[in-house]
Structure formats: structure tokens, C-alpha cells
Amino acid sequence: MDTQSLLAEAKAKFAHNSAKHYLQEKFSNKLLIAEQGGLWRADPNTINFLNCFDTETLVLLDIYNNPVEVNRTDLLNKLIEIYTKVMHEWHTEWKELETKR
Amino acid sequence: MSRGALLFAFNSSKVDYYAMAEYTAKRINHFLNIPVSIITNKDSIPNTTNYKFDNVITMSADDSNFFRDTVWFNKGRYQAYDLTPYDETLLMDVDYMVNSDRLLKVFEVMSDYACHESTAFMMVPDAAYELLGPNSFPILWATIIGFRKTKKSEHLFQCMKMVQQNYNHYANIYGFVPEIYRNDYSLTIAHRILNGHYPCIDEILPWNLMHIGLKTKVYPNFKDPLNTEFTIVYDNWKRNKIKKEYITIKDIDFHVINKDIFREIIT
Numbered sequence: 001m002d003t004q005s006l007l008a009e010a011k012a013k014f015a016h017n018s019a020k021h022y023l024q025e026k027f028s029n030k031l032l033i034a035e036q037g038g039l040w041r042a043d044p045n046t047i048n049f050l051n052c053f054d055t056e057t058l059v060l061l062d063i064y065n066n067p068v069e070v071n072r073t074d075l076l077n078k079l080i081e082i083y084t085k086v087m088h089e090w091h092t093e094w095k096e097l098e099t100k101r
Numbered sequence: 102m103s104r105g106a107l108l109f110a111f112n113s114s115k116v117d118y119y120a121m122a123e124y125t126a127k128r129i130n131h132f133l134n135i136p137v138s139i140i141t142n143k144d145s146i147p148n149t150t151n152y153k154f155d156n157v158i159t160m161s162a163d164d165s166n167f168f169r170d171t172v173w174f175n176k177g178r179y180q181a182y183d184l185t186p187y188d189e190t191l192l193m194d195v196d197y198m199v200n201s202d203r204l205l206k207v208f209e210v211m212s213d214y215a216c217h218e219s220t221a222f223m224m225v226p227d228a229a230y231e232l233l234g235p236n237s238f239p240i241l242w243a244t245i246i247g248f249r250k251t252k253k254s255e256h257l258f259q260c261m262k263m264v265q266q267n268y269n270h271y272a273n274i275y276g277f278v279p280e281i282y283r284n285d286y287s288l289t290i291a292h293r294i295l296n297g298h299y300p301c302i303d304e305i306l307p308w309n310l311m312h313i314g315l316k317t318k319v320y321p322n323f324k325d326p327l328n329t330e331f332t333i334v335y336d337n338w339k340r341n342k343i344k345k346e347y348i349t350i351k352d353i354d355f356h357v358i359n360k361d362i363f364r365e366i367i368t
Contacts, residue, residue: 018225025353
């Protein structure tokens with residue numbers, strides 16, 4: 001028996017909340033990046049914070065709370081690149097989920 | 102600098118852990134592109150096999166861990182430090198389903214060793230973390246332990262040995278029931294001792310260990326042995342009735358707590 005027949009027979013319903021949770025688990029990890037001696041999350045907070053400065057270097061806390069001196073522009077560009085790529089993939093899978101019933 | 106994965110597999114009367122290790126090893130080779138060594142006993146090695154581990158390290162199984170009339174061969178994990186052939190090792194449970202290259206990040210983030218503290222249960226978004234004892238702190242999970250050959254890692258595994266050998270004593274101190282030996286508990290206690298009983302986050306992996314828990318079934322969507330797409334069906338109890346719910350997952354690693362479910366997936 002294939003999975004579609006099995007689901008139909010069991011009258012199983014698609015669990016949107018669980019699927020949403022699974023997607024968050026899957027993609028939030030992909031936003032992590034080890035760069036310039038620290039571990040970073042490519043999230044809006046970090047990107048905005050890096051964008052607030054105009055200095056070449058900056059010291060900020062990585063996700064392990066270690067202060068790391070970074071080249072601001074290089075890290076910013078890298079985080080934007082990761083963020084854009086991962087969020088696009090996340091959105092694509094999310095749209096697929098929305099069509100399921 | 103050598104890098105590889107290490108699996109422990111001792112067959113019990115009910116579970117063929119060696120077969121599970123072979124299945125997991127093939128996926129590690131494919132998705133992580135690293136070699137896999139196995140620590141096992143001679144009785145577990147099958148006469149014929151189509152998979153060749155990087156190294157097969159044999160030792161006698163410790164059969165002193167009884168629980169519900171079954172022997173659990175999970176003692177001796179502390180020997181991983183001395184027995185690993187690699188400079189950087191991913192020590193893994195054989196029931197961890199590798200579906201992506203996520204675990205390569207462990208090598209990037211760890212300084213001495215790294216393991217999971219936070220967890221998530223597939224289909225149960227609000228599941229609570231497991232605590233070491235009542236009113237205690239969350240446990241660390243020995244499902245995945247990344248480690249380098251450093252002094253601190255060596256001390257971690259020496260501490261795990263100490264906890265295993267004095268398990269009832271630590272159960273008494275931390276207030277858990279010592280009816281079965283768990284590597285998760287010895288890892289948790291060893292990590293605490295090593296860090297001066299301070300909740301140090303430097304060795305904690307910054308993402309959740311995804312569990313497949315009880316009341317859950319897993320169906321591979323394709324027969325391919327390297328399939329990464331699964332349908333998860335969950336018995337959700339509501340108003341004394343079971344409502345079956347499902348989701349489809351793709352390219353995400355997960356740990357299967359129930360060995361029977363893992364065996365069903367691989368057969």
C-alpha cells in the first residue's frame with residue numbers, strides 16, 4: 001500500500017500547525033553560519049544591527065555570547081545572502097503546504 | 102586532520118542493531134561524505150554483508166543493564182574517546198535518520214565537544230523538555246556527540262565513565278530513578294561537572310534535536326534506500342477519540358525513539 005492510499009484509509013487529516021513547526025525547525029537551522037571566528041544567525045535583528053554602523057570593523061556577540069571582532073560589511077553581505085536564499089526556500093515549501101488539505 | 106562517524110551496535114535478542122548501523126552508515130557516507138567506524142562485538146557481525154565499515158572495532162558487550170526483562174547494551178559509550186580512529190568524531194546513535202548534511206555543522210561549531218540540549222517532537226510542537234529529575238535541569242542528549250581529541254573531551258568521557266560506574270550515587274544526588282542506565286544522564290552530569298556545575302552553553306548545539314516520539318508512525322514515501330521524504334502519521338487523542346493527523350517531511354534529520362519504528366522504516 002502506498003502512503004496516499006494509507007492516508008485515505010486512515011482518514012488522516014493534514015496537520016498544518018505541525019507542518020509549520022517542522023518547517024521552522026528545518027529552515028531556522030539553515031540560517032546558522034560560522035564566519036569570521038563566530039557563529040551567527042542570519043536573522044533580521046543581526047542584519048539590521050550590522051546595518052546601523054558605518055565602521056569597517058565591529059565587535060558583536062555571536063550566538064554563544066562570545067565577543068567577536070568582525071569585518072562588518074563582509075559579515076553583513078554574507079548574512080543577507082544566506083537570509084535571502086533560505087527564506088526563499090522556506091517560502092516555497094510554505095506555499096506548497098498551504099495548498100494541502 | 103581525520104574526520105568520521107562512530108557507531109556503537111551490539112545486537113540484543115530483540116533488535117538487530119548491527120543492521121540498523123549499516124543502514125545509518127550508508128546514509129552518513131552519502132549525505133555527510135565521511136567514513137563510518139563501528140564498535141561492536143563478534144556475535145553481532147553477520148556472516149555476509151554488503152557494507153564495509155571504515156573500521157570494525159570489536160569489544161565484549163556489557164550486559165549488566167536490565168530493564169523490563171531486556172538487556173540494553175548501551176553501557177561503555179565513554180570508550181568512544183579512546184577507541185575512535187578519528188581526530189574529529191561524530192558519535193551517533195544508530196537510530197538517527199540522516200537526511201541532509203546538517204550534521205556537518207557540528208564540526209564547524211564545536212571547540213572541544215558538542216551535543217544537543219533542546220529538542221523538538223515531530224507532530225507535538227509544544228512538547229516539554231525532559232528534565233534530569235523533578236525540579237532539575239534539562240538533560241543533554243547523547244544521540245549526537247561531536248568531539249575533538251582534546252583534554253576537555255577526554256575529561257568528559259572520563260567523567261561519563263565515573264558516572265556510569267557510580268550510577269546509583271548520582272541518581273541519589275540528582276534525584277532520578279536509576280532503573281536503567283542512560284548515556285543521556287551520564288553525559289548531562291559529566292558536562293555539569295566539567296563546567297563547575299554552571300549551565301555552560303559553549304558545548305550545546307544551537308538547534309533542536311528532532312525526535313519521532315510515541316504514537317507516531319513513519320512511512321518512507323519512496324523505496325529508494327536514500328529516500329529523504331517521509332509521511333508522519335500521528336494519533337492525536339481528542340475527547341477520548343483518536344484523530345489521525347499527518348504531515349510530509351523532506352530533507353530533515355530525525356531521531357527515532359522507538360526502535361520498532363526505525364526497523365519498519367529500514368525494511
